[in-house]
Amino acid sequence: DAGVIQSPRHEVTEMGQEVTLRCKPISGHNSLFWYRQTMMRGLELLIYFNNNVPIDDSGMPEDRFSAKMPNASFSTLKIQPSEPRDSAVYFCASTLGAVGENIQYFGAGTRLSVL
């Protein structure tokens, strides 16, 4: 398997623009997680889905952030409008989601720079 695939790997945008990050989980995995990593705050969970349904979005910073999972093989994280403080590395991870199976497999991340 190719693992979790994220695109783009790097994104540079200007403040106020819309940004869309994409993730393809490992085939057969039922749960998908979006994380944000910064030096100041470390690795923070933004939202996670199970069977395409959002389960916990308590980490989503504010209404400018939204996430969707229209099917089992694709998810997006959208920031609109973007701000410089959104600059971070965003990771997507997936897991089988079965009871007792908790290994989260991470993608390579998207490095976002908002100017």
Next chain:
Amino acid sequence: GENVEQHPSTLSVQEGDSAVIKCTYSDSASNYFPWYKQELGKGPQLIIDIRSNVGEKKNQRIAVTLNKTAKHFSLHITETQPEDSAVYFCAARASQGNEKLTFGTGTRLTIIP
């Protein structure tokens, strides 16, 4: 919610020596504790994990110990090698059925040749 603290934030050891990273957690209901290694420019990768019904687990040069009473767990790397240089994260899962992991703040381990 769960709170995970990790120490030290940076650690330098001579090649061949051992490295120990420690974490504490706050939620006594937590039952799953993974450790992840993150190399530069990559996503975190699981290196070892332990469940609350086990006190110690070993995988070659890597071992993890868990003290449920004290609510702390540790990562031990023996005979360190240059390729062990990376950032290491501990994490805790609050309860069965909840897949959310709370991560520690990370330890940057540098192996000095």
